[in-house]
Amino acid sequence: MIAEHRGSIACLGIVMMIAAGCARPAQGPTKAPEGAPGVAPPAAQDVADAESDAHALQSKVTRVTVYSDRARVTRQATAQVPGEPTVFAFRSLPGWVDDGSVQVAASAGRIVDVRVDRRFLAKATDASWRQVESEHKALADKLAAQKDELAVLDAQKAQIEAIKAFSLAKITQDTLIGDISVKSYGDVVQFISDSLRATAKARRAVQSRLDELSPEYEASLRRVEDAKGLMDLEETTVLVTLQASSPTPASVELTYMLPGVTWEPMHELRASTTDAKSVEVISFAAVTQTSGEDWGGAELSFSTQSTTQSVRIPELEALTLGDTQSATRILTSQVSSFTRAQAAFEGQSQLWNKVHQGASAERARSNFEQVYRSNIEYLQVVQGRTVSIFESLEKRGTTAHFKAQKAQSVRGDGHPVRLLIGRSVLESAQKTVAAPEQSLNAAHTLAMTNSTGQPFLPGKVARYQDGTFLGMTDIDFIAKGERFSLFLSVADHLKLSRQLDRKLSNLVRKTRSQMQVMFIVTVENLSSEETSFTLADRIPVSENKDIHIDKVSITPVTKPDSQGLLHWDLSLKPGAKREFRIGYQVEYPPELVLETTRRRMKAASPANPSAAYPSPSPAPSRSKIEDQILDLEAQF
Known part of the structure; x- marks a missing residue:
């Protein structure tokens, strides 16, 4: 599914009404980080005018590069560029677009200006919000009225029970003195029975109305909560001013970074008993993303490169040894614009995805929220593991880039998707090894050389022999041309x-x-x-x-x-x-x-952070x- 932006957000139920009422002048511009090329800090009224007059671009995601903790997304649109400066808008982007990463390219004409505008999807003065609030209040009043009626009936029943008790005492007294009328006794019993019966009937009717109103009230309450959430939910609009010497069509590309994305390498090893001299190795990128956008038909690439290191000319400072009072330079660190994007993602992503991905039925929407929470927890676990692995690769001066060999849709709901990034047949030699100090099981292994032209990244390896799944193992980083061995199966014929x-x-x-x-x-x-x-x-x-x-x-x-x-x-x-x-x-x-005993006890202590949070992929080391x-x- 290709994600298209048409300047309005497709929302659910009454949320649609809230979002539809949001195409209004902006509350003020979002200032882009200093130094961002082509991004100027305009006046609030200028942005409002540019936003309202901008020509909406219908764009689609064409390329995505996935890193360990974010993604670089490229959108493409076509525009008819006139001879005078004209503002075009990429609308309805998630509110956690990293301002500092925004880049725009045009195939024709000249880029006059690029601005990033961010606005909330709703505000308290919107007519649609007032309607949601009014409907909820009306339902709340109806519910309160029925509860009041129920309280009145309960009080009425208590009064009848009191009359019943008084009548029984009076009949007992009249019986003792011999002054009792059968007709009077019958009238009292009939009155009490009719009253209790009528009260019970009225109470059932009120309870039935309460049961009917309760689901409506709960649904209304959720609509109010969703509408309130839209007041804290932002969307991003990138305004691009283009001008050509004469009217001409142009392809316009917008590139930006988003959090809420990660990937990890996975491999499959497929061996055959009929061909012991070769083995097929298949590599995948398992991508998980809750970026707020669907990627359909886009060209996907995967990188181990860090996106947090500053891009500077490498230069050495003086290395001064000893006690000195002077310093050659003090480097100051700035909070990256991605920090704001990450914070916005953490606070708004679930509601954004519910609005864009959720179903209209309440039950289906509840299921979406449950699945989304589960998926984002999985994403966080994978991201922590991948960041650690890729950082270890960078320390050895290694980065790797892979391209998905086949286009495949990746939805933004956090469901992991595997994409093929490598397939090769390697020459192999099967060996049997035994190390009884380590394990009393001997092992069949495959010795190979990585002749694929690209490295194998650390990750899990699913083992297959003759199509039968044998289990999982893992590998470390395998460079191009490096020899390595993998565990294939247990050699149970050796005791x-x-x-x-x-x-x-x-x-x-x-x-x-x-x-x-x-x-x-x-x-x-x-x-x-x-x-x-x-x-x-x-x-x-x-x-x-x-x-x-x-x-x-x-x-x-x-x-x-x-x-x-x-x-x-x-x-x-x-x-x-x-x-x-x-x-x-x-x-x-x-x-x-x-000393060794004390060290082990300290390492095993719950107070030790490294014991409570072990490394996700510890490197094997000799004892x-x-x-x-x-x-x-x-x-x-």
Whole structure:
């Protein structure tokens, strides 16, 4: 669906009346940030006149570049530019358009001026608002009248009950003295019965009218709340003054940034048992947006680039070491115009989207609000994760840009949409690896080289083999030409075991603790075929001068690398079993264990912000040797 702007907002029910009554002179101009090209701060009356006389442009979204926390949107319209300066208007844009990002280009003629106007959709003096308020008050009065009538009937019933009690007491007294009339007793009973019956009937009628009025009143109350919301809901109009030497048609492009948008990379890996030497890798951009506009048929691009860094000529300041009283320059920071846009989005986006996206039926509209809240919560989670990932890429000096390979509509209701940004077939080699210290499950892996011409971004990878979904894994950043491996599936035909040999392991606590450990690793092939795999283990490597590693014993003999990692390339026949031994001694000060325990307790404390809000995508890291020692001590 192509989002078109025709100068008026399509609203629901009475909200339509409110919005329709808003095409009025502006309350005043919105001043564009200083330094914005082509944007001048006009007088209020000038803007009002320009707005009312402007020619409305019918525009559509043609290009969108999505960043981690915003989108750059380009709209295109056609205009017949006359020989004298004429004002054209891009109307009904969301109120959170970033003023500082507004740019305009025209294929013919000359751009004389660009102004950004922002106005509220309603005000208290509007006739439509007064009508909504009057209708609500009339319903409230009717509801109050029925409640008053109900109170009167309740009082009347209480009076009849009092008469009934008095009559019973009087009949009892008359019976005792023998002065009672059957006719009088019957008249009293008939009176009380008729009165109670009539009161109950009247009460049911009033309650029925109350039940009928209550939904109308609730709907009216929502209309009032929506109408009040429109008094705080802004829309943006960009006024462009064009002039040509002679009347000529022109294409006019408006570009601006909006918050409420994010994307994250996702991948699929599709392998086949019939072709073990190649694998298909498909990359997607999962975009979520509640920007207030629908993108239909637009050219979509995705970028990891930061939009918050200022654009300046790179230059170095003097690096002064030591105590000095002089400073070469003081850089001041200014609040970005995007800050205002973000605040406006947070305060107005739900009502704006309800007005533009919601259905007329109350039930459907309530469902929209529930779905919208859920979608925007999802957007915030994804945005936090994506911003963190893309910032880590920038620290390594890497940015990447991708283009959607197929146009697809992306509605502004926050529903995530996946768009294809890459598909390639890579040469692969299937390997089986086992690292029993890390996991007692051996793994089938795929070793590949990224020959696609573009990087793979960090993200989730859905694994498929012969069309069967195997589960999810994830990847880090993979540069062009870089070799990498991905987990494919569990090699359950290999049985792994890694245990501490307590006969050959001991812990002696002295001035310096001495811990001698010996691990027994066993591997057994449970399949009916011979299998080849790589077995990995490790010995500690000390980067702490107080920790010494010696008496290393490895059977079968192999040499660890600089990181202490051990590898055996093995082949086991069906049913075969092999045993490996890894032993070493660690000498360290006892207080090291205490300090490591305190650090772990502090990290796990709820008062620790990093524990309460863990990183969404922590980078894998090798355990510190202090942690390894603490874990080993726990086994004694």
